[in-house]
Amino acid sequence: MRVLIVEDERRLALSLAKGLTAEGFAVDVVHDGLEGLHQAGQSAYDLVILDIMLPGMNGYRVCSTLRAAGNDVPILMLTAKDGEYDEAEGLDTGADDYLTKPFSYVVLLARVRALVRRRGQGASPVLRAGSLTVDRGARRVARDGAAVALTAKEFAVLEQLALRAGDVVSKAEILEHVWDFAYEGDPNIVEVYVSTLRRKLGAGLIETVRGAGYRLVTRA
Numbered sequence: 109m110r111v112l113i114v115e116d117e118r119r120l121a122l123s124l125a126k127g128l129t130a131e132g133f134a135v136d137v138v139h140d141g142l143e144g145l146h147q148a149g150q151s152a153y154d155l156v157i158l159d160i161m162l163p164g165m166n167g168y169r170v171c172s173t174l175r176a177a178g179n180d181v182p183i184l185m186l187t188a189k190d191g192e193y194d195e196a197e198g199l200d201t202g203a204d205d206y207l208t209k210p211f212s213y214v215v216l217l218a219r220v221r222a223l224v225r226r227r228g229q230g231a232s233p234v235l236r237a238g239s240l241t242v243d244r245g246a247r248r249v250a251r252d253g254a255a256v257a258l259t260a261k262e263f264a265v266l267e268q269l270a271l272r273a274g275d276v277v278s279k280a281e282i283l284e285h286v287w288d289f290a291y292e293g294d295p296n297i298v299e300v301y302v303s304t305l306r307r308k309l310g311a312g313l314i315e316t317v318r319g320a321g322y323r324l325v326t327r328a
């Protein structure tokens with residue numbers, strides 16, 4: 109899952125980015141509203157965390173401009189102080205949720221996960237494909253009921269396949285959602301993760317579709 113943070117308080121932006129990265133999100137950070145607007149239109153984000161008071165263009169305008177352009181990415185707005193900015197206004201401009209500073213990281217993470225999930229497969233946090241269950245709420249994976257321990261990045265790759273179980277997901281799509289724009293390494297990193305997932309989850313679950321990508325088998 110890929111997140112864009114638009115926040116001019118650099119320390120806050122950095123700590124959010126660090127925390128979310130540790131949870132397996134791919135995170136991009138910009139510190140200016142106009143840059144945020146531009147960047148949000150460039151990549152396939154699963155969520156935008158948007159501050160309101162920003163240089164360049166304020167968060168309300170960034171949000172309403174994105175919506176006017178037909179961009180329906182989930183947006184979590186950060187308001188500076190309770191009551192100082194109108195939360196209803198944030199929601200009016202098309203934000204999906206808001207959080208008042210200062211907030212606890214745990215609360216932020218819960219909201220982020222809920223918003224990202226809502227976009228995916230309705231309310232249920234558990235994705236199923238045959239004998240495999242991927243619990244996006246608890247970040248747990250099991251095959252035939254037996255828990256499989258995955259790193260945050262391995263989980264993120266599997267999540268992309270599980271969200272579209274039975275369909276081919278290209279390497280580029282996985283890269284785009286799991287790695288951030290600072291990643292300039294070898295796109296074949298995806299292959300490395302898929303082979304680790306195969307080793308950990310057992311054979312017959314992830315098919316390679318030559319020249320197209322990978323498919324999570326729904327009857328394995």
Ligand code: CA
Binds near residue numbers: 115159160162
């Ligand atoms: Ca600000």
